[in-house]
Amino acid sequence: MEGVKHIVAVASGKGGVGKSTVTANLALAMAAEGYRVGLLDADIYGPSQAQMLGIGEGVRPKMAGENRFNPLPAYGIQAMSMAFMVDINEPMVWRGPMVSGAFQQLLNQTVWDDVDYLFIDMPPGTGDIQLTLAQKVPVSGAVIVTTPQDIALLDARKGIEMFRKVNVPVLGVVENMSLHICSNCGHSEPIFGEGGGERIAEQYGTQLLGQLPLQLSIREQADGGKPTVVAEPDGGITETFRSIARAVAEGVEGQSNESPSISFSD
Numbered sequence: 001m002e003g004v005k006h007i008v009a010v011a012s013g014k015g016g017v018g019k020s021t022v023t024a025n026l027a028l029a030m031a032a033e034g035y036r037v038g039l040l041d042a043d044i045y046g047p048s049q050a051q052m053l054g055i056g057e058g059v060r061p062k063m064a065g066e067n068r069f070n071p072l073p074a075y076g077i078q079a080m081s082m083a084f085m086v087d088i089n090e091p092m093v094w095r096g097p098m099v100s101g102a103f104q105q106l107l108n109q110t111v112w113d114d115v116d117y118l119f120i121d122m123p124p125g126t127g128d129i130q131l132t133l134a135q136k137v138p139v140s141g142a143v144i145v146t147t148p149q150d151i152a153l154l155d156a157r158k159g160i161e162m163f164r165k166v167n168v169p170v171l172g173v174v175e176n177m178s179l180h181i182c183s184n185c186g187h188s189e190p191i192f193g194e195g196g197g198e199r200i201a202e203q204y205g206t207q208l209l210g211q212l213p214l215q216l217s218i219r220e221q222a223d224g225g226k227p228t229v230v231a232e233p234d235g236g237i238t239e240t241f242r243s244i245a246r247a248v249a250e251g252v253e254g255q256s257n258e259s260p261s262i263s264f265s266d
């Protein structure tokens with residue numbers, strides 16, 4: 001894809017496991033590691049990256065020639081989202097083909113400026129739309145976000161299987177909300193169970209890229225438009241995201257050394 005070296009899809013089988021929060025922080029962590037980074041919010045129905053990246057409602061991308069758009073800058077990365085094109089307060093009642101059409105437009109009509117890694121925040125689920133998306137883009141690899149409880153793991157498995165079916169290498173699993181850390185006393189508890197991410201990574205021959213706690217500050221910072229990686233650049237959570245980013249880069253570079261990158265078209 002023009003202006004983009006590697007595309008990494010971030011997906012979860014189940015909604016609400018923190019995929020968008022992880023994607024925003026991971027993209028910012030990759031930028032902190034010295035790469036040029038883009039972030040495409042493919043969650044057409046519920047785009048949340050604009051808010052997480054502190055891009056105000058109603059800010060629109062600049063046109064770059066006829067029918068093409070420049071992504072918006074945010075904390076050193078380039079971002080594009082459906083939220084930049086529509087009024088996010090209006091519910092979107094679109095059918096599947098319209099959604100994948102809108103996604104393809106975002107992909108084809110965004111002018112990325114020399115990006116090393118483009119992260120795609122995929123919509124939750126593993127239905128037709130996700131499959132189509134995975135097939136229309138030359139994806140270098142996928143990161144699966146899950147929480148440790150059984151129901152999320154079940155859906156994460158479907159996500160892994162979907163990527164395998166379309167020959168997109170799964171780079172690894174990020175376990176979010178692994179432990180709850182009380183902001184008052186610091187006590188930690190595995191609310192959603194323990195070891196789920198590790199088990200699923202083992203089962204599918206992939207790796208556990210990292211584990212993140214369920215922590216008030218992660219939510220406050222993401223919802224407040226300044227994700228943890230920029231709010232606390234020297235903190236432990238940021239270090240975890242940076243180590244996940246390094247593992248993703250290693251995984252992708254390992255793939256491109258091993259075999260030619262796989263691309264899909266109609």
Ligand SMILES: Nc1ncnc2c1ncn2[C@@H]1O[C@H](COP(=O)(O)OP(=O)(O)OP(=O)(O)O)[C@@H](O)[C@H]1O
Binds near residue numbers: 022124176222
């Ligand atoms: N590790 C965490 N600690 C605390 N809060 C978190 C954490 N991860 C995510 N959250 C919060 O949980 C909520 C859901 O997260 P997010 O929107 O990232 O999930 P999602 O999987 O992308 O959801 P959807 O599938 O609906 O798009 C958000 O309010 C977010 O701030």
